[in-house]
Amino acid sequence: xxxxxxxxxxxxxxxxxxxxxxxxxxxxxxxxxxxxxxxxxxxxxxxxxxxxxxxxxxxxxxxxxxxxxxxxxxxxxxxxxxxxxxxxxxxxxxxxxxxxxxxxxxxxxxxxxxxxxxxxxxxxxxxxxxxxxxxxxxxxxxxxxxxxxxxxxxxxxxxxxxxxxxxxxxxxxxxxxxxxxxxxxxxxxxxxxxxxxxxxxxxxxxxxxxxxxxxxxxxxxxxxxxxxxxxxxxxxxxxxxxxxxxxxxxxxxxxxxxxxxxxxxxxxxxxxxxxxxxxxxxxxxxxxxxxxxxxxxx
Amino acid sequence: xxxxxxxxxxxxxxxxxxxxxxxxxxxxxxxxxxxxxxxxxxxxxxxxxxxxxxxxxxxxxxxxxxxxxxxxxxxxxxxxxxxxxxxxxxxxxxxxxxxxxxxxxxxxxxxxxxxxxxxxxxxxxxxxxxxxxxxxxxxxxxxxxxxxxxxxxxxxxxxxxxxxxxxxxxxxxxxxxxxxxxxxxxxxxxxxxxxxxxxxxxxxxxxxxxxxxxxxxxxxxxxxxxxxxxxxxx
Numbered sequence: 029x030x031x032x033x034x035x036x037x038x039x040x041x042x043x044x045x046x047x048x049x050x051x052x053x054x055x056x057x058x059x060x061x062x063x064x065x066x067x068x069x070x071x072x073x074x075x076x077x078x079x080x081x082x083x084x085x086x087x088x089x090x091x092x093x094x095x096x097x098x099x100x101x102x103x104x105x106x107x108x109x110x111x112x113x114x115x116x117x118x119x120x121x122x123x124x125x126x127x128x129x130x131x132x133x134x135x136x137x138x139x140x141x142x143x144x145x146x147x148x149x150x151x152x153x154x155x156x157x158x159x160x161x162x163x164x165x166x167x168x169x170x171x172x173x174x175x176x177x178x179x180x181x182x183x184x185x186x187x188x189x190x191x192x193x194x195x196x197x198x199x200x201x202x203x204x205x206x207x208x209x210x211x212x213x214x215x216x217x218x219x220x221x222x223x224x225x226x227x228x229x230x231x232x233x234x235x236x237x238x239x240x241x242x243x244x245x246x247x248x249x250x251x252x253x254x255x256x257x258x259x260x261x262x263x264x265x266x267x268x269x270x271x272x273x274x275x276x277x278x279x280x281x282x283x284x285x286x287x288x289x290x291x292x293x294x295x296x297x298x299x300x301x302x303x304x305x306x307x308x309x310x311x312x313x314x315x316x317x318x319x320x321x322x323x324x325x326x
Numbered sequence: 327x328x329x330x331x332x333x334x335x336x337x338x339x340x341x342x343x344x345x346x347x348x349x350x351x352x353x354x355x356x357x358x359x360x361x362x363x364x365x366x367x368x369x370x371x372x373x374x375x376x377x378x379x380x381x382x383x384x385x386x387x388x389x390x391x392x393x394x395x396x397x398x399x400x401x402x403x404x405x406x407x408x409x410x411x412x413x414x415x416x417x418x419x420x421x422x423x424x425x426x427x428x429x430x431x432x433x434x435x436x437x438x439x440x441x442x443x444x445x446x447x448x449x450x451x452x453x454x455x456x457x458x459x460x461x462x463x464x465x466x467x468x469x470x471x472x473x474x475x476x477x478x479x480x481x482x483x484x485x486x487x488x489x490x491x492x493x494x495x496x497x498x499x500x501x502x503x504x505x506x507x508x509x510x511x512x513x514x515x516x517x518x519x520x521x522x523x524x525x526x527x528x529x530x531x532x533x534x535x536x537x538x539x540x541x542x543x544x545x546x547x548x549x550x551x552x553x554x555x556x557x558x559x560x
Contacts, residue, residue, distance in 0.1 A: 184425065185425075187416075187417065188417070188428075191414035191415060191416055191417060192413075192415075194408060195412040195413070196414075197376065197397065198374055198376070198396050198405070198406045198408060199400065199425050199477070200396075200401060200428045200477065201397060201428055202397045
């Protein structure tokens with residue numbers, strides 16, 4: 029499939045688009061945690077690295093097939109996310125952010141000191157199994173799952189937690205359990221994205237998953253609009269492509285990139301598509317005269 | 327119906343409740359009045375499970391609920407209208423109400439409850455697709471009450487429903503509370519506005535720095551010279 033594409037698109041663009049796709053998967057995972065559920069995470073890259081290393085170790089050292097390894101990477105990231113969630117998701121806001129930040133740093137140090145991950149030298153010799161078409165499929169699956177999750181009873185409970193934890197709690201929602209589940213789902217997609225990333229870049233180094241990377245993912249989500257699926261996709265695409273398309277201004281490019289972010293936050297502080305709910309707008313217009321409850325409310 | 331026995335609660339080293347006891351009988355409106363920092367809200371938070379007492383019992387229909395988490399307390403049939411309304415601002419009026427019926431499984435039942443809330447609060451019906459954050463203070467208070475009623479509670483806890491509302495609206499909120507009570511829901515009302523609270527309650531307790539200093543029928547309390555001086559401004 030990809031070989032067919034190379035007839036039309038240069039390998040350089042295929043690589044960029046694949047990367048955009050992978051980042052969309054990861055960013056949608058973070059959007060579920062921070063945008064939908066409202067739990068600040070500064071350690072998302074750590075979960076990406078868990079998925080990346082797990083999948084890469086399984087395919088290189090144990091010669092396992094790629095797709096199951098990818099899935100195991102995602103699941104392990106989710107398991108770690110859930111285990112971490114138990115103690116830290118009782119924290120809120122900035123405190124939670126700092127706890128996730130600390131966790132992210134721990135993961136890097138662990139990977140730097142393990143033999144199986146190649147330590148500080150990194151893990152190389154990973155096969156190039158990730159293709160643009162596979163990434164597109166996973167992106168579609170991710171968007172579909174996110175849409176289904178958000179528009180479910182579970183998703184509405186998560187949004188209620190974001191809006192007001194105390195009120196959500198007295199509505200009968202077990203907020204800690206729900207936050208942990210949301211964290212598990214978000215970190216699962218981070219892990220899947222990580223596995224795809226590993227088998228595209230073919231080399232992993234713990235420093236590639238540091239704080240700055242976590243922050244980058246958060247920027248994608250915030251710039252697009254916290255809690256908005258189309259916003260996250262747009263934010264990720266714009267911010268991944270911008271540095272590439274700004275290459276013509278050479279050394280000024282990161283400066284322009286930074287300036288764009290400042291301007292964005294001034295003029296659209298809630299993100300490009302923040303606060304815009306297209307489907308809800310349409311529904312509201314349609315049902316102006318009719319009382320409806322969401323289709324799957326039980 | 328609800329029986330609180332020797333309830334103790336402290337925020338760190340600060341004592342908020344030092345052994346209060348009171349009871350709410352089925353079908354009544356019971357008012358808990360007192361000044362700022364008397365421990366009124368702390369009492370409600372303990373009952374609703376958001377806080378857990380250091381010692382003492384909270385018996386609801388004969389069972390101690392003092393160690394239950396909030397979501398279990400709601401399941402048992404106690405619903406809280408929180409202080410400061412706490413509506414889900416970026417969700418619509420309708421979505422807020424649906425959240426209130428979170429533990430209800432039947433769609434038909436939810437729909438009926440929504441209709442009942444809309445009958446009581448016609449203004450909410452007009453604004454059902456509006457974001458809750460864009461409602462006025464009074465409307466938000468109505469939404470908070472409507473949302474709490476969605477779980478069909480047997481006991482409704484109301485924390486300062488008159489806070490920050492214009493006098494006209496305060497009247498309206500209290501007559502709504504009375505109506506809710508007449509349709510079969512027991513109410514425990516925490517208020518600073520003693521005059522209004524006593525006008526609809528059957529029994530009342532006066533709380534001062536974490537202890538109950540006075541109790542009786544609403545009428546007795548309202549006619550008590552001390553209360554008149556301290557809370558009713560006479």
